[in-house]
Amino acid sequence: xxxVIELPLDTYKGPVSPDWCxxxxxxxxxxxxxxxxxxxxxxxxxxxxxxxxxxxxxxPGFIHAYGIHSLHGRAxxxxxxxxxxxxxMKVVITGGDGDGYGIxxxxxxxxxxxxxxxxxVVMDNQIYGLTTGQASPTTTKGHKTxxxxxxxxxTPLNPxxxxxxxxxxxxxxxxxxxAKLLTDLIAGGIAHKGFALIDVFSPCVTYNKVNTxxxxxxxxxxxxxxxxxxxxxxxxxxxxxxWGERIPLGVIYKTExxxxxxxxxxxxxxxxxxxxxxxxxxxxxxxxxxxx
Amino acid sequence: xxxVTIGIAGAAGDGLDKSGDTxxxxxxxxxxxVYAYNSYQSIIxxxxxxxxxRIGNEKVYNHGDKLTxxxxxxxxxxxxxxxxxEEGGVIVxxxxxxxxxxxxxRKGVQILPVPLKEITAEIEKVHGALAPIMQNTVALGVMLKxxxxxTEKGNAVLAETFGHKGEKVVELNTSLLKAGYxxxxxxxxxxxxxxxxxxxxxxxxxxxxxxxxAAYAAGCKFYSAYPMTPASTILHWMSAHSQKTGIVxxxxxxxxxxxxxxxxxxxxxxxxxCATAGGGFALMTEAMGMAGIMEIPVVCVEVxxxxxxxxxxxxxxxxxxxxxxxxxQGEYPRLIVAPRDVADAYQTTIDSFNYADRFQLPxxxxxxxxxxxxxxxxxxxxxxxxxxxxxxxIVKEWPENKGKYKRFAFTESGISPRALPGTANTLYVSxxxxxxxxxxxxxDMFTSPPIRRKIMEKRMRKxxxxxxxxxxxxxxxxxxxxxxxxxxxxxxxxxxxxxxLLNAQGVKAxxxxxxxxxxxxxxxxxxxxxxxxxxxxxxVNFTSQMARYVRQETGVAMDAHINRYDGEPLxxxxxxxxxxxxxxxxxxxxxxxxxxxxEMAYHYLRTHSLEKLRPIKILxxxxxxxxxxxxxxxxxxxxxxxxxxxxxxxxxTGAVHHFEKAQAE
Ligand SMILES: Cc1ncc(C[n+]2csc(CCOP(=O)(O)OP(=O)(O)O)c2C)c(N)n1
Ligand code: SF4
Ligand SMILES: [Mg+2]
Numbered sequence: 001x002x003x004v005i006e007l008p009l010d011t012y013k014g015p016v017s018p019d020w021c022x023x024x025x026x027x028x029x030x031x032x033x034x035x036x037x038x039x040x041x042x043x044x045x046x047x048x049x050x051x052x053x054x055x056x057x058x059x060p061g062f063i064h065a066y067g068i069h070s071l072h073g074r075a076x077x078x079x080x081x082x083x084x085x086x087x088x089m090k091v092v093i094t095g096g097d098g099d100g101y102g103i104x105x106x107x108x109x110x111x112x113x114x115x116x117x118x119x120x121v122v123m124d125n126q127i128y129g130l131t132t133g134q135a136s137p138t139t140t141k142g143h144k145t146x147x148x149x150x151x152x153x154x155t156p157l158n159p160x161x162x163x164x165x166x167x168x169x170x171x172x173x174x175x176x177x178x179a180k181l182l183t184d185l186i187a188g189g190i191a192h193k194g195f196a197l198i199d200v201f202s203p204c205v206t207y208n209k210v211n212t213x214x215x216x217x218x219x220x221x222x223x224x225x226x227x228x229x230x231x232x233x234x235x236x237x238x239x240x241x242x243w244g245e246r247i248p249l250g251v252i253y254k255t256e257x258x259x260x261x262x263x264x265x266x267x268x269x270x271x272x273x274x275x276x277x278x279x280x281x282x283x284x285x286x287x288x289x290x291x292x
Numbered sequence: 293x294x295x296v297t298i299g300i301a302g303a304a305g306d307g308l309d310k311s312g313d314t315x316x317x318x319x320x321x322x323x324x325x326v327y328a329y330n331s332y333q334s335i336i337x338x339x340x341x342x343x344x345x346r347i348g349n350e351k352v353y354n355h356g357d358k359l360t361x362x363x364x365x366x367x368x369x370x371x372x373x374x375x376x377x378e379e380g381g382v383i384v385x386x387x388x389x390x391x392x393x394x395x396x397x398r399k400g401v402q403i404l405p406v407p408l409k410e411i412t413a414e415i416e417k418v419h420g421a422l423a424p425i426m427q428n429t430v431a432l433g434v435m436l437k438x439x440x441x442x443t444e445k446g447n448a449v450l451a452e453t454f455g456h457k458g459e460k461v462v463e464l465n466t467s468l469l470k471a472g473y474x475x476x477x478x479x480x481x482x483x484x485x486x487x488x489x490x491x492x493x494x495x496x497x498x499x500x501x502x503x504x505x506a507a508y509a510a511g512c513k514f515y516s517a518y519p520m521t522p523a524s525t526i527l528h529w530m531s532a533h534s535q536k537t538g539i540v541x542x543x544x545x546x547x548x549x550x551x552x553x554x555x556x557x558x559x560x561x562x563x564x565x566c567a568t569a570g571g572g573f574a575l576m577t578e579a580m581g582m583a584g585i586m587e588i589p590v591v592c593v594e595v596x597x598x599x600x601x602x603x604x605x606x607x608x609x610x611x612x613x614x615x616x617x618x619x620x621q622g623e624y625p626r627l628i629v630a631p632r633d634v635a636d637a638y639q640t641t642i643d644s645f646n647y648a649d650r651f652q653l654p655x656x657x658x659x660x661x662x663x664x665x666x667x668x669x670x671x672x673x674x675x676x677x678x679x680x681x682x683x684x685x686i687v688k689e690w691p692e693n694k695g696k697y698k699r700f701a702f703t704e705s706g707i708s709p710r711a712l713p714g715t716a717n718t719l720y721v722s723x724x725x726x727x728x729x730x731x732x733x734x735x736d737m738f739t740s741p742p743i744r745r746k747i748m749e750k751r752m753r754k755x756x757x758x759x760x761x762x763x764x765x766x767x768x769x770x771x772x773x774x775x776x777x778x779x780x781x782x783x784x785x786x787x788x789x790x791x792x793l794l795n796a797q798g799v800k801a802x803x804x805x806x807x808x809x810x811x812x813x814x815x816x817x818x819x820x821x822x823x824x825x826x827x828x829x830x831x832v833n834f835t836s837q838m839a840r841y842v843r844q845e846t847g848v849a850m851d852a853h854i855n856r857y858d859g860e861p862l863x864x865x866x867x868x869x870x871x872x873x874x875x876x877x878x879x880x881x882x883x884x885x886x887x888x889x890x891e892m893a894y895h896y897l898r899t900h901s902l903e904k905l906r907p908i909k910i911l912x913x914x915x916x917x918x919x920x921x922x923x924x925x926x927x928x929x930x931x932x933x934x935x936x937x938x939x940x941x942x943x944x945t946g947a948v949h950h951f952e953k954a955q956a957e
Contacts (some may be wrong), residue, residue, distance in 0.1 A: 017729070019737045045716050052557075053724070060721050061733060066713040067721035069733075070552065071582050075342055077549040080563065081556020082713070084540055085514060088713055091559075107552075108546040266540050273561040273712065275538060277511030277681055282679040283536050287505055291495035292320060292672075 007038040008078045010190060012047075013249070016063040016135055025202030026056050026211075029123050034063060036187035037079030040090075048089045050079035052104060054096035055130045056202065057122035059232045073103030076111045076120070083118055086262060098128045101137040101157050110197050112166040116259040119189040119196040123176075124160065125204035126211045133207030141204035143210055164233065164253045169194035171236070171253040175201040175220055177213055181249060188251060194259050215275040223250030229253040295348035296439050296484045297358045300431075301373050302365025303808035306337045309894040310341045311363075311428040313433065313615045313667075314453065316496045318445040320640050320669045323490020324616050326783075328667040329355035331860060340368065347439070347558070348485060352668070353785035357863040359730030360483050361438060363431045367930070371906055372894065377401050382483050384434050384476075386427050386861070387659055404480045406434060411471050433472025438483050443473055461895055494669035499637040499782075504566070504595055506527040508537040511681050512591075513562035516542045517816065521605045522661040523567040523595040547572035547798055551579040551592060555654075558588040559722050563645050567593035568796035571602065577619040580654050584624025586722040587708070587751065589648035589655075589684075589698070596660040598859050607660035610781055611833035615840060616656050617810065623743045624627040625651065625706075625754045625932045627821065628810040630658040633785035636676035637663060640807075642679045645762070650684040651754045652710060658809070659930060660832070662861045663782035690718045698729040699741075706753030755811045762808045764816040767824075769802040770795060777803040778826035778850060779831065780838045783862060787830050790867035799872065806838060820845040828874055830854045830867060850949060883943045889923035892941055897927070904929055912943065920944040 019065045020026050032088040037047055047065035051057035053072035060067025062224045066089070068076040075093050083091040100108055111118070127145065128134040134147035138159065142151040170192040174182040182200060189196030201216050223230075223239075227249060230236055236253035259268050269275055298315065300308045309330065324347055331342045346356045363372040370392050374383055379400035383392055387405030397403060399937040402488045416422060429450070436446050443466075450465040456803075504526050507515065517527040530541045540763055544550045550566045557564035573594045583590050596612040598604025605731035616628055627647050633642035637659065644655040687709045692698045699720035700706040708729075711718035715852065725735035726744055734740045734747075767776065769791040781786040785804045785940055787934045794801040796942045804820060821827060821842070829850045836853040843849045856862050884892070893907040907925040916922065927937040940950035 016737070036411055044719055045714060048713055055523045061723070064719060066719055067723075068556070068586075069577055069721055069723035069725065070419035070556075074579065074582075076553040077544065077552035078559070079554035080542075080549075081514065082560040083556075084542070084553075084559025085557040085562040085564070086712075086714055105543055107549055110549070132385075168312070226904060229359070237950040258439065264540060265535060266538055266551070269538070272540060272557075273714070275513065276565070276680070277513070279509040279511075279537075281677055284505075284509065284675075285507070287533065288495050288672065288675050291497040291501070292317070292493050 002055055004041040005045075006041055007128045008025060009034055009038055012044060012064045014064050017112075018062045020055060020059070021206045023205040024055065025204070026059065027123060027125050028182065029056070029094070029200055029202050030059055030062055032174070032176075032179060032182040032186050032242065033059070033121065035183040036190060037065070039183065039187045040190055042090050042190070046081055046089050048079075048091045050075050050082060050091060050093045052095045052099035053130070054099045054128070055099040055157075056094065056096035056125070057099055057123055057203070059094045064278060068198040074107070075099065075265055076104055076107035076141055079118055080111060080116060083116065084093035084272065086271045086273045087267055088274075090196035091118040092190060093118060095285055096129065097122060098136045101159055105137070110167050111160070112163055112168040112197065115167055115169055115194045115257055117195070117259045118191055118199070119186070121186060121189070121198045121200060122198050125202050126156070127204050127208040129207055130206045140210065143269075145207075146274065158240060159197065160252055161237055162271055164188055164237050164240055165273060168197045169193070169198035169255050170251070170255050171240070172196070172198045172251045173200070173249050174198055175216055176203070177201075177217060178220070178249060181222060188233065192254070194257055200206065219247045220243060220249050223252070225247050293348045293350045294388060294484065294487060295346060295352070295355055297346045297359045297364070298435055298439070299359050299364045299373060299376070300343045300365070301369030302341055304341050306341065306365045307425045307428055308341055308365060309341055311432050312345055312954050313397045314446070314449050315432060316345055316667060316669070316937065318436070318441055319492040320496045321445045322487070323443065323492050323494065324349055324487065325352045325494060326356050326667070327385070327495060329351040329662070329861065330666065342373070343427060345757045349490070353788055354864060355666070355861070357865045360880060361435055363435060365427070366390065366890065368894075371396065379482060382438055382480060382918070384431055393690060402480050404434065404476065406430065406475060408799065413465050413759070415464065415524045417470060417609045418749045423643030426468055429468040430472035431769070433469035434476040436469070437476035438480060439484055440482050440484060441668060443469060451870050453556060453565065460882070465635070481744050487824045488908070495672055497634060498525065498665055498667050499631070499663035500525040500595070500665065502634045502638040502660070502675070503641045503657070505550055506638045506677060507565050507591075507645070508533075509677050509679050510537060510642045510645040511563050512539055512565050512645065514540050514542070514554065514557035516544050516550045516566045517894045518544050518547050518568065518572060519524050520569045521620045522571045522597050522664045522765060523569050523572070523593065524817050525665065526567045526593065532590055539946040551590075553587070554590050554592070555579055555583050555588050558583070558590040559713065561579065561714070563589070563649070565591040565593065567595065569595050569597050569598050570615060573612070573615065573619070580656070581622055581624055582621065582724050583654035583728065584689070584751070585622075585724055586625055587652040587710075588722065589652055591644045591648055591655045591657065592658060593657045593872060595656065596663045604859045606661070608782075608861050609781065609832050609857065609859070611662050611835075611837065612658070612859070613837040617841065617904065619656070623748075623752070625653045625758070626759060626810060627651070627653060627655040627808070628658060629655065629808050630781040630806070631663070632805055632807065632832045633663070635839045638675060640758060646680070646682045648684055650761075651706060651758045652684065653754060660782050671708070677682050685709040685798065686808050686926040687715060688720060694718050700727060700729050700747065700750070701733045702729055705757055707757075708750070712751040759811040759813065762811070762813070765804055765806055765808075765820075767804055767820055771802070773800045773802040775799065775801045775826045775828060776821070777801065777867075777871070778806070778827060778829040778839060779803060780809070783832060785896040786864050786867060789864040790871070793864055793868045794871060797868070799875065801871070806842070807842070809910070814845045817842065821846060821848040821851070826851050828852045828854060830862065830869060832856050832862060856921050857889040865906050884923060884941060886923065889941050891945065893925045893939060896939065896951065902937070904931070905929050913940070918942060918949045922949060
């Protein structure tokens with residue numbers, strides 16, 4: 001195995017500084033993505049960051065790597081296409097809770113079920129930030145937002161439980177207030193072979209006055225400090241529902257399963273983009289012959 | 293041209309598509325040409341199926357409006373189609389089960405009842421009782437005899453079809469073929485003369501399959517789709533041949549995913565394609581604009597079917613032009629192209645991949661159910677694997693000392709050389725927010741009106757250059773005409789023949805078939821049309837979308853329109869007659885015709901569990917309390933012939949004004 005040569009943080013310094021509000025949780029996530037890539041020694045030219053639309057989805061513009069800043073909710077299929085076209089690159093999807101769990105949740109479910117070898121970092125601020133503070137799929141019940149003035153009537157979605165049951169093989173939760181852990185979780189996700197979902201508490205300091213840094217600081221604890229074994233499906237599922245006084249951070253569930261790419265023999269010949277193009281004359285003739 | 297048209301009618305599940313396929317392959321191998329049209333109402337067992345094969349010794353471009361031979365597999369089929377068989381033709385059916393009332397049949401038509409049990413008795417002794425579907429092979433044998441096609445190729449095709457089931461099954465089928473063949477030889481006369489067979493074998497395939505094969509030849513590496521008729525057969529072909537072609541085929545969760553994945557693969561650097569019908573395309577539109585602003589090559593096939601909404605899933609129409617034209621918010625460079633027949637679908641797909649790459653834009657190939665699903669023979673040379681693959685301006689390497697690579701460099705041509713992800717020193721973001729040359733967003737923090745102006749102009753400049761690369765349309769079918777027909781897509785096949793017929797009848801006609809829709813050859817088309825005398829658009833839609841589009845682009849309005857929107861494709865004589873009516877300034881009646889009234893009566897009977905009845909007499913009555921004339925239809929019981937019911941259908945509105953069952957005697 002090739003030894004990993006770690007790369008310094010400024011390897012990934014983007015062309016412009018982020019335009020997030022001062023104090024936004026997304027700064028910490030950006031830094032952890034950069035640190036994780038550095039830790040694994042992924043060259044910027046081999047790194048593809050894919051996002052949708054939202055404050056959080058602006059991330060690809062702030063990192064020195066290839067990026068796709070796609071449509072609201074479509075980061076997952078765009079990333080899937082880009083990844084399948086060039087399996088030699090590491091694909092990290094970054095976006096928000098509205099993007100991934102609202103408008104894009106259909107794609108997310110199926111990508112997890114396929115166990116694609118990509119990493120998805122969701123900056124979950126439990127609010128629509130970019131559109132100035134409406135309820136999102138993870139907004140807690142009763143939370144008053146611009147679109148729910150008398151309090152959110154809907155039950156929030158549980159992304160971790162969803163991921164475990166849908167077939168993701170690496171399911172973790174981070175917090176942008178816990179930088180080192182977050183970096184480790186993202187690096188673990190990138191290194192993991194299969195679909196990694198990392199749900200990150202990334203407070204929106206402007207529009208979410210409930211789920212703030214102090215809110216999380218008071219409640220979070222680290223699973224690995226309590227000797228958590230993430231390999232049991234049902235125990236992990238139960239853990240995914242832990243909420244309230246104590247909220248777990250860390251790898252909730254992890255398993256090794258064949259990936260979608262493993263099942264497709266065509267990838268055995270290398271990345272698609274590097275395979276020869278055009279028809280083989282003999283095969284082409286056979287194909288036409290089927291019509292005679 | 294020597295030609296015959298064979299119709300096979302029955303219920304879905306009767307296996308008649310297989311018989312049609314066998315007959316067509318036989319013809320293709322004999323060097324004859326075939327155009328098959330399957331007017332199926334149902335993909336589910338039971339619905340009525342009507343398959344027509346037009347066979348000629350020259351290329352056939354549509355299914356025509358003739359009928360020489362009818363193979364009827366159930367009683368309904370005899371009643372509905374027997375009267376269409378022309379003089380000199382033949383009606384073939386299993387007389388153990390069915391009968392043909394001579395009053396249904398035109399003069400000079402042979403009725404050939406085939407006593408199946410009797411003529412297959414010997415075969416049953418050897419092979420055991422025959423499955424019902426076996427009658428198709430006997431009927432095929434009958435038709436081979438009566439159309440002078442011989443048994444040699446038929447035996448060969450059957451041997452290939454059933455080879456995997458063992459020699460016994462092959463032997464069973466070839467002996468059934470022979471039984472039919474010999475019986476017909478003894479009992480009926482041929483419906484056509486001896487053929488002069490060609491010396492080349494012709495492949496027999498569909499527009500969808502031609503597109504799929506072309507994608508392979510063009511170096512496509514990724515295909516995504518979500519099942520939707522009539523685009524699904526591309527997915528089926530792609531999946532079945534994926535390991536051979538090396539094209540990764542992904543069935544997605546929805547069409548949003550389909551197009552976004554295909555665009556993602558395009559960004560990743562491979563040639564990618566996807567396909568859908570109008571409904572799926574509706575879900576794809578936002579992403580078309582994404583490919584436009586990101587300048588990503590992708591090929592999307594939009595196969596039209598009867599709309600709106602779920603509409604007529606298994607019927608043809610050309611009514612999505614404005615949807616495809618209006619796809620996505622904003623303005624962006626793209627190519628919209630409509631191939632006109634199977635061979636053209638092949639070449640168009642190959643060209644589309646090249647245009648997509650050279651101009652870094654999305655291409656939408658507009659097809660329609662008729663082109664995508666009907667089978668026709670094509671000259672083998674049309675499927676040429678030696679295609680030029682032009683991936684456009686690609687940055688192979690970018691030395692570090694060359695300065696910053698600009699993904700969206702403002703160039704004169706509008707084309708910014710593209711580095712594929714993974715190329716050293718060329719990092720960039722493909723963004724849906726508008727951006728500057730270096731792919732930095734200009735949508736929020738760094739908003740810049742002059743940069744926005746310049747990148748818009750850069751992108752749209754590609755359209756001018758693309759237009760120059762595309763061949764302009766020409767008038768076909770004669771120079772100085774009294775009438776010029778305007779058409780697009782698969783309607784070409786029938787317009788082409790209608791124009792030949794018009795000219796033969798002394799009406800000087802020609803036609804203009806629009807293939808490249810966006811960008812549009814406005815100058816050339818304006819010139820051609822402003823010289824034309826009488827201009828008539830011919831489209832399979834209600835609102836004459838192409839005529840409207842041409843008027844928008846050229847200012848030239850059509851003088852009249854021919855439209856069909858009942859789910860069926862146009863036929864040559866239908867166009868000829870309508871053109872002549874329009875030239876004579878006659879307005880076309882929208883009344884329910886007698887034949888339509890009969891079909892409506894059958895519909896009523898089938899949908900009210902009254903299949904034991906059939907219409908026997910239809911008379912027109914003047915307004916009589918219903919505010920319009922009516923078709924009065926008398927129904928009788930099929931078996932006893934006893935009076936069954938009476939029905940009145942409005943001649944203008946088509947309303948069922950009255951239905952009354954006869955009193956039990
Ligand atoms: C199709 C579509 N619908 C709506 C929008 C508007 N929109 C942009 S971002 C966004 C929500 C973003 O929320 P989230 O993904 O949680 O990101 P955040 O800003 O909170 O980081 C919405 C609704 C859009 N861009 N596209
Ligand atoms: S609005 Fe909220 S999510 Fe958006 S940048 Fe500001 S703090 Fe962050
Ligand atoms: Mg959010």
